[in-house]
Amino acid sequence: MSRDPFTLEIVKDALVAIGHEMFDAMIRTSMSPIVYETTDFAVGVTDARGNLIAQGNGVTAFSRYARHGGAVGLATLPGSR
Secondary structure, three states, rough: OOHHHHHHHHHHHHHHHHHHHHHHHHHHHHOOOOOOOOOOOOOOOOOOOOOEEEEEOOOOOHHHHHHHOOOOOOOOOOOOO
């Protein structure tokens, strides 16, 4: 199957936008000044194996803990297992 460069670019941009939206949602809904003032957190989208696909702004060092079951909330899409 050949890769359509236009579709690939659209999907890539959508994943980047999801990361930014997750980051903004965390800031808007946080009750902790550590989160909304210093942005001391990280958000990201992973596949079913825990590989990082996209991430939002923030402290990217936290993203590596997602694969090791760190203090992050992981959500799995239906049918992705």
